[in-house]
Amino acid sequence: MxxxxxxxxxxxxxxxxDSRRSAVLPLLYLAQDTYGHLTDAxxxxxxxxxxxxxxxxxxxxxxxxxxxxxxxxxWVLQVCDDVPCCYLGAEELITALKQSLGIAEEQxxxxxxxxxxxxxxxxxxxxxxxxxxxxxYVYDVTPERVNTLLDNLRARAAEARQRGVSxxxxxxxxxxxxxxxxxxxxxxxxxxxQFPAAPPPAPPPPEPVPEADAGHDRPADRKASPL
Amino acid sequence: MGLSEHIVMRxxxxxxxxxxxxxxxxxxxxxxxxxxxxxxxxxxxxMVKESGLRGRGGAGFPxxxxxxxxxxGVYPRYLLCNCDESEPGTFNNHQIIDRNPHQLIEGVALxxxxxxxxxxxxxxxxxxxxxxxxxxxxxxAAYRAGFLGKNILGTGFDLDIxxxxxxxxxxxxxxxxxxxxxxxxxxxxxxxxxxxxxxGLYGKPTIINNVETLANVPRIVEKGVAWYRSHGTEKSPGxxxxxxxxxxxxxxxxxxxxxxxxxxxxxxxxxxxxMRGGREDHHPRRGLGPLADPRAPRCxxxxxxxxxxxxxxxxxxxxxxxxxxxxxxxxxxxxxxxxARVLWKMHSLPRGHPLxxxxxxxxxxxxxxxxxxYPDFA
Numbered sequence: 001m002x003x004x005x006x007x008x009x010x011x012x013x014x015x016x017x018d019s020r021r022s023a024v025l026p027l028l029y030l031a032q033d034t035y036g037h038l039t040d041a042x043x044x045x046x047x048x049x050x051x052x053x054x055x056x057x058x059x060x061x062x063x064x065x066x067x068x069x070x071x072x073x074x075w076v077l078q079v080c081d082d083v084p085c086c087y088l089g090a091e092e093l094i095t096a097l098k099q100s101l102g103i104a105e106e107q108x109x110x111x112x113x114x115x116x117x118x119x120x121x122x123x124x125x126x127x128x129x130x131x132x133x134x135x136x137y138v139y140d141v142t143p144e145r146v147n148t149l150l151d152n153l154r155a156r157a158a159e160a161r162q163r164g165v166s167x168x169x170x171x172x173x174x175x176x177x178x179x180x181x182x183x184x185x186x187x188x189x190x191x192x193x194q195f196p197a198a199p200p201p202a203p204p205p206p207e208p209v210p211e212a213d214a215g216h217d218r219p220a221d222r223k224a225s226p227l
Numbered sequence: 228m229g230l231s232e233h234i235v236m237r238x239x240x241x242x243x244x245x246x247x248x249x250x251x252x253x254x255x256x257x258x259x260x261x262x263x264x265x266x267x268x269x270x271x272x273x274m275v276k277e278s279g280l281r282g283r284g285g286a287g288f289p290x291x292x293x294x295x296x297x298x299x300g301v302y303p304r305y306l307l308c309n310c311d312e313s314e315p316g317t318f319n320n321h322q323i324i325d326r327n328p329h330q331l332i333e334g335v336a337l338x339x340x341x342x343x344x345x346x347x348x349x350x351x352x353x354x355x356x357x358x359x360x361x362x363x364x365x366x367x368a369a370y371r372a373g374f375l376g377k378n379i380l381g382t383g384f385d386l387d388i389x390x391x392x393x394x395x396x397x398x399x400x401x402x403x404x405x406x407x408x409x410x411x412x413x414x415x416x417x418x419x420x421x422x423x424x425x426x427g428l429y430g431k432p433t434i435i436n437n438v439e440t441l442a443n444v445p446r447i448v449e450k451g452v453a454w455y456r457s458h459g460t461e462k463s464p465g466x467x468x469x470x471x472x473x474x475x476x477x478x479x480x481x482x483x484x485x486x487x488x489x490x491x492x493x494x495x496x497x498x499x500x501x502m503r504g505g506r507e508d509h510h511p512r513r514g515l516g517p518l519a520d521p522r523a524p525r526c527x528x529x530x531x532x533x534x535x536x537x538x539x540x541x542x543x544x545x546x547x548x549x550x551x552x553x554x555x556x557x558x559x560x561x562x563x564x565x566x567a568r569v570l571w572k573m574h575s576l577p578r579g580h581p582l583x584x585x586x587x588x589x590x591x592x593x594x595x596x597x598x599x600x601y602p603d604f605a
Contacts, residue, residue: 018429022410025394028394056412064393064394065396084472084473121313121316123317123352125316135354136357167353172357186326192478192480193479194477
């Protein structure tokens with residue numbers, strides 16, 4: 001079926017590589033967007049196009065996290081929970097998402113609209129906390145913005161169904177000054193993010209320990225480390 | 228200690244440099260045109276060698292010397308650009324592709340000419356979907372202008388550049404795993420030797436460089452070795468895009484010459500702007516950026532100073548290539564800087580994940596051996 005509907009795409013993809021097998025990731029993306037997720041039949045179809053044993057393609061699907069061999073929502077929300085995002089409230093964001101949607105992680109809402117997943121670093125740590133909706137970046141998602149975001153995504157559900165979950169037509173978003181989501185302007189010069197300057201009233205710092213080695217007590221008769 | 232002119236993050240000096248015409252007007256593709264018409268590949272390799280450009284992917288290996296490892300007379304060769312930027316806390320490659328993609332493509336093209344290869348792949352992590360589209364558009368513009376394709380500028384040189392998207396696997400940032408992935412297999416690293424320069428992609432000689440490394444090449448060829456070496460230090464010329472995140476007032480990418488002390492990067496109002504909440508307890512981690520909780524309890528000043536000196540030394544481009552995140556859990560435990568839940572996260576990392584560290588503390592890890600999303604390294 002893929003060969004009938006996307007023959008030109010497939011031939012373009014195959015022409016890029018000196019080995020047919022290299023086309024397996026792009027073709028799986030294509031199949032995933034065409035069928036919604038990678039059914040067994042879809043995987044076998046890709047294997048047939050590439051003259052590969054189906055097990056090899058099943059293995060690839062199982063290894064890479066962006067391939068779904070199970071039904072997923074129209075929007076797959078991948079929330080970064082790595083350390084830099086965690087500092088700026090990734091856990092609060094995940095909690096807010098789960099509460100708003102009434103689902104647990106790795107689950108899909110009853111209407112088939114959203115799936116929520118945790119992922120590791122998405123390489124946008126300066127705009128933390130970050131999530132991807134069908135691989136569209138959404139920067140700086142504070143828990144207060146969750147409902148606005150979900151409403152925006154629901155309004156674009158038809159578009160998402162047409163584009164698929166593989167990000168082949170992705171677009172990145174940030175929050176405009178009016179509080180609405182807007183595609184990022186790549187022509188604008190990069191400006192580092194500036195947090196509001198007003199520091200919270202700092203508690204008086206505890207007395208520093210004059211000795212070396214991070215506050216570990218050392219018996220008085222032991223010499224200091226030569227390091 | 229700022230830069231009068233950025234080498235890689237040129238969008239700060241030139242508005243809308245992501246547009247092909249703007250890039251052309253600011254000298255873009257001229258180095259490539261000049262190289263094709265007037266130089267031979269060995270000249271470009273020599274220039275890169277003399278410039279002292281070192282790989283920006285982490286190991287800091289001199290790029291020109293790496294290119295020199297290619298066996299003579301063995302073709303085809305491949306050039307791979309590693310844009311599988313997944314290390315927690317790094318995000319400069321993402322920005323280079325978003326804002327200054329033409330310079331990367333020119334860098335790939337120039338490097339391909341230098342190593343006499345006719346097919347180059349830019350391997351991007353699967354999550355960089357929109358960035359991949361940006362890059363493909365920029366490549367299409369270069370084809371239209373006649374800088375890529377067959378018989379480029381009438382010189383008889385052929386070059387095709389393709390974007391290849393991974394599909395979500397941290398390990399594919401390792402160079403041999405990346406090649407496996409590009410060959411359509413699961414991303415398991417290969418044993419070395421043979422090194423990629425001898426037997427890489429499809430068993431052919433292959434050079435693999437990081438995005439930031441390749442984006443430096445056009446400027447070296449355009450402005451010359453002496454100009455390039457006027458930045459940075461003797462052993463590490465040039466600049467580095469430092470990614471600051473976490474509890475600093477101004478998280479972001481900052482391009483600075485090698486040799487700037489880490490304290491300045493964090494404290495200067497031009498760059499990091501200091502720690503949020505005004506604390507001075509830095510616990511910077513290479514790879515993870517400065518991680519410090521302003522609410523952290525005490526940390527002995529002497530220990531802090533010692534660490535600071537060590538990291539300054541690395542920033543100045545010390546010779547020893549070190550692992551990212553080395554010893555991180557230990558420092559974090561000793562200084563008790565992290566909130567409990569972050570610390571738990573560190574503990575739950577799989578053995579072999581760079582954040583899990585190779586230091587004395589790693590054996591003290593508790594918690595599960597594997598974290599979801601990463602393959603088992605054990």
